[in-house]
Each structure stands twice: as structure tokens, then as C-alpha cells.
Amino acid sequence: MKQKSILFTMLIAAVATAFEACMPEEIEPLSRVPVLPSTPYDYATAPMELHGGFSPFGDSIIDNEVATLGRVLFYDSRLSLNYRVSCGSCHRQQYAFGDNRATSFGFFNDLTGRNTQQIVNAGLQKGLFWDLRERVLDHMVLQPIANHEEMGLSDTLEMENRIRNAEYYAPLFADAFGSSEVTTHKIGLALAQFVKSIISVSTKYDHGLKAVVDEGQSIAPQFEPFPNYTALENIGKEAFFRKFFCSQCHGGPNFNGFNPDFIQEANIGLDLQYNDPGVAGTDFETGQPNNGQFKIPSLRNIAVTGPYMHDGRFQTLEEVVSFYNSGIQAHPQLAPELRQQSIVGNHIGPAIPDDQEIIDGRMIPMRMFMTGEEQAGIVAFLRTLTDYTMITDPKFSDPFQSVE
Numbered sequence: 579m580k581q582k583s584i585l586f587t588m589l590i591a592a593v594a595t596a597f598e599a600c601m602p603e604e605i606e607p608l609s610r611v612p613v614l615p616s617t618p619y620d621y622a623t624a625p626m627e628l629h630g631g632f633s634p635f636g637d638s639i640i641d642n643e644v645a646t647l648g649r650v651l652f653y654d655s656r657l658s659l660n661y662r663v664s665c666g667s668c669h670r671q672q673y674a675f676g677d678n679r680a681t682s683f684g685f686f687n688d689l690t691g692r693n694t695q696q697i698v699n700a701g702l703q704k705g706l707f708w709d710l711r712e713r714v715l716d717h718m719v720l721q722p723i724a725n726h727e728e729m730g731l732s733d734t735l736e737m738e739n740r741i742r743n744a745e746y747y748a749p750l751f752a753d754a755f756g757s758s759e760v761t762t763h764k765i766g767l768a769l770a771q772f773v774k775s776i777i778s779v780s781t782k783y784d785h786g787l788k789a790v791v792d793e794g795q796s797i798a799p800q801f802e803p804f805p806n807y808t809a810l811e812n813i814g815k816e817a818f819f820r821k822f823f824c825s826q827c828h829g830g831p832n833f834n835g836f837n838p839d840f841i842q843e844a845n846i847g848l849d850l851q852y853n854d855p856g857v858a859g860t861d862f863e864t865g866q867p868n869n870g871q872f873k874i875p876s877l878r879n880i881a882v883t884g885p886y887m888h889d890g891r892f893q894t895l896e897e898v899v900s901f902y903n904s905g906i907q908a909h910p911q912l913a914p915e916l917r918q919q920s921i922v923g924n925h926i927g928p929a930i931p932d933d934q935e936i937i938d939g940r941m942i943p944m945r946m947f948m949t950g951e952e953q954a955g956i957v958a959f960l961r962t963l964t965d966y967t968m969i970t971d972p973k974f975s976d977p978f979q980s981v982e
């Protein structure tokens with residue numbers, strides 16, 4: 579017993595030394611100030627609405643001054659324990675506010691447990707994180723600041739003080755909220771407004787869809803060939819929506835479900851056993867603990883957000899499509915949409931080739947038998963979902979510049 583407690587004390591001492599070693603005292607704020615336009619950028623209006631009349635902001639109304647403050651906070655590395663990591667370190671504009679790494683570096687170069695999610699049309703996302711653990715963006719945005727892997731600043735008083743001590747914030751708070759008083763609540767509101775202002779509505783896909791809608795009365799305009807698409811992109815669109823039913827999960831204006839109020843997760847059979855439980859809980863049908871279910875991600879800007887999946891296991895879209903084609907595993911909680919059967923509930927699933935037997939109709943993972951052209955087409959189609967305005971617009975960029 580005694581020996582154990584000595585060992586324990588030694589262990590604590592070792593950990594404390596290691597902690598000090600990676601937290602040298604000289605770490606200070608970087609000498610940087612935000613450079614902002616004299617009239618705030620317009621964050622409040624969308625260039626067009628999403629198909630079906632959805633506002634990309636969801637129910638939120640964006641205020642330009644609040645979003646401007648949010649932009650500065652988003653890129654300010656004062657919000658991390660060692661003054662070196664900001665939201666923008668992992669959520670990088672050029673990658674549609676995702677990262678180009680499987681997992682990202684936090685404040686002590688610790689890696690995050692999951693792949694950094696892209697940020698897009700967040701006002702329409704009713705569940706946040708890969709495991710949907712948070713629902714309200716205004717609360718959620720403060721979590722990475724305190725998170726021990728991400729930014730590590732768990733003391734909210736310290737966070738508020740750091741903001742108060744940076745002289746550029748007083749006028750920004752005054753413009754946004756009518757008073758320069760700094761509170762955690764306001765920090766959350768402003769970050770959330772900026773995050774929600776990062777919208778994507780005008781991709782090649784959105785323009786193609788609009789052209790079909792403007793032409794006439796199609797009930798399902800997304801199924802029509804798009805006039806602005808290449809032949810291959812149209813083949814891929816057909817494969818995505820009608821042949822391989824990707825849109826059963828990645829449907830709707832944001833490509834993560836038809837009904838923006840409906841939170842959706844699925845187990846897509848990446849593994850037979852998952853290391854990460856994902857959305858925890860109990861399976862309704864089987865009573866077994868849920869495992870391997872993750873948020874259905876939006877596919878907007880997907881071409882620039884690789885590596886893919888919650889753990890960043892696939893480097894390219896070609897690998898993702900090849901996985902869906904022939905790599906789905908027979909996990910007990912595999913989503914019904916991805917099981918091999920010709921009838922799923924009341925609707926007809928993809929045709930099963932004659933030489934395939936259905937054993938019990940439920941658990942056999944689907945094999946899609948895509949042609950090479952269909953696979954290339956799906957990738958080409960996914961590339962039409964990139965919003966080049968969003969990933970280059972200066973209003974979403976890092977406003978900080980170094981000062982001597």
C-alpha cells in the first residue's frame with residue numbers, strides 16, 4: 579500500500595515535470611492585431627437561398643458587428659492555454675473549415691481524437707460533433723476553448739481576462755453589444771454568429787439545380803440532367819441519387835438529410851468492431867449498445883475536406899467511393915440502407931445481381947457493383963459541391979497581422 583502511494587507520488591511528480599517542460603514560462607501572446615474593414619463585411623445576406631426555400635442560416639439572424647467580433651475571436655490564439663492555437667488552426671478556410679490532416683494538433687501538439695469536421699451552413703446543423711453530443715451552437719463553440727486536446731483554456735475567468743487585456747476588443751464588443759463589457763456569454767454568441775455565417779449556397783450543383791427549376795415544373799429537379807454539368811458529372815449525379823441511393827442519407831439541401839430538423843446518424847460498416855463508440859445509446863431494435871454510428875456529414879465542399887470519415891482513414895474521394903462499392907463490413911448495426919436486400923421497408927433497394935444470394939435479408943453488406951465510369955462519375959459529381967466563394971472570401975479569413 580505504502581509502496582503504491584510512493585509510486586503514485588513519483589508518478590505525479592513526473593507528470594508535473596513533463597507538464598512544466600512543455601509549458602515554458604516565456605510563452606506569451608503573439609504580437610498580432612486584427613486588421614478589419616472600416617465598414618463591417620456583410621455576413622447577414624446569402625447570395626441565394628437553398629433549394630426548397632431553406633435559409634442557410636437556419637432560424638438565426640446574423641448581425642454584422644457580432645459576426646465581425648466572432649471572426650476575431652475565431653482566429654485569436656489568446657483563447658488557447660499556450661497562446662498558439664485558435665479555432666482557425668484546425669478549421670482552415672482553404673479546406674472549407676476542416677483540416678487536411680486525419681487528426682489535428684491541439685495546444686501542446688496533442689492530436690485530437692477525431693478528424694476535424696468541416697464547418698458549413700452550421701445554422702442548419704441540429705446536432706454537432708461526430709457523435710452529435712451537442713445541439714446548441716452557442717454552447718458548443720465554447721467547448722473547444724476548454725477542451726484539453728484542443729485549446730486547453732478551461733478557466734473562464736482567465737479567458738475573459740485575456741480578452742479584456744487585448745485592447746482591440748473593447749470597441750469590437752461595444753459595436754457588437756452596445757457595451758465593451760466582456761462576458762463568456764457574449765464570447766459564445768459572437769463565435770456562434772461567425773460560425774453560422776460560414777455558408778455555402780452557390781456551388782456548380784446549386785446553379786445547375788436552379789437552372790432546372792427555372793426551366794419548368796419538375797417535381798424532382800435534382801434528378802434531371804443539369805445543363806451546366808459535363809456528361810460524367812451527370813452520370814455521377816444519377817448514380818448518387820437514383821442508382822446507389824447515397825442521397826437516402828446524404829440528401830436534402832445540405833447533403834446530410836432531407837429534413838434539416840432531423841438529426842441523423844448511421845453505422846456505415848467501416849469496421850466490424852469500432853474503436854470509437856460514436857453516438858452512444860441503446861439500439862432500439864436489438865437492445866444492444868449502439869456502436870459505430872456517426873453523424874451523417876454534409877457533403878458540401880467535400881472535395882477539399884479530406885482525409886475522410888470520423889478518423890480520417892481515407893485520403894481521397896476515390897477511396898471513399900471504392901469503400902462503398904465493395905468494402906462495407908457486416909457490422910451488426912450496419913445501417914439498413916447499406917444492407918444487401920432488394921426490398922428495404924416499403925421501398926426498393928438497389929438491384930441484387932442474380933448470382934448473389936440473400937442469406938437472411940438483413941445483415942449482408944451491400945455490394946454495389948459500380949462500373950468504373952460510375953465511380954469516376956460520383957467523384958466528379960462530389961467535386962461540383964465545392965463553393966469556391968466560401969473558401970476564398972476575405973470576410974471569413976484570418977484578420978490578424980503581426981506587428982513589430
Ligand code: HEC
Pocket residue numbers: 652663664665666667668669682683684685690691692693694695696697700703705706707708709719720722723727728729769773
Ligand atoms: C485542435 C483542433 C481544433 C480546434 C482548435 C477547434 N476545433 Fe472544432 N473541431 C475539431 C474536431 C476534431 C471536431 C470533431 C470533434 C468530435 O466530433 O468529437 C470539431 C468539431 C467542431 C464543430 C462541429 C461541426 C459539426 O458539423 O458538427 C464546430 C462547429 C467547431 N468544431 C467549431 C470550433 C470553434 C468555434 C473553435 C474555437 C473556439 C474550434 N472548433 C476549435 C477540432 C478543433
Ligand code: HEC
Pocket residue numbers: 818822823824825826827828843844845846848870871872873874875876877880883885886887888889895898899902913914915916956
Ligand atoms: C446509411 C447512410 C449513408 C449512406 C447510404 C451513404 N452514406 Fe456516406 N456517410 C454516412 C456517414 C454516417 C458517414 C460518416 C461515417 C464515419 O465517419 O464513421 C459518411 C461519410 C461519407 C463521406 C466522407 C465525409 C467526411 O466528411 O469525411 C463521403 C464522401 C460519403 N459518405 C459519400 C457517400 C456516397 C458517395 C454514398 C453512396 C455511394 C454514401 N456516402 C452513402 C452515411 C451514409
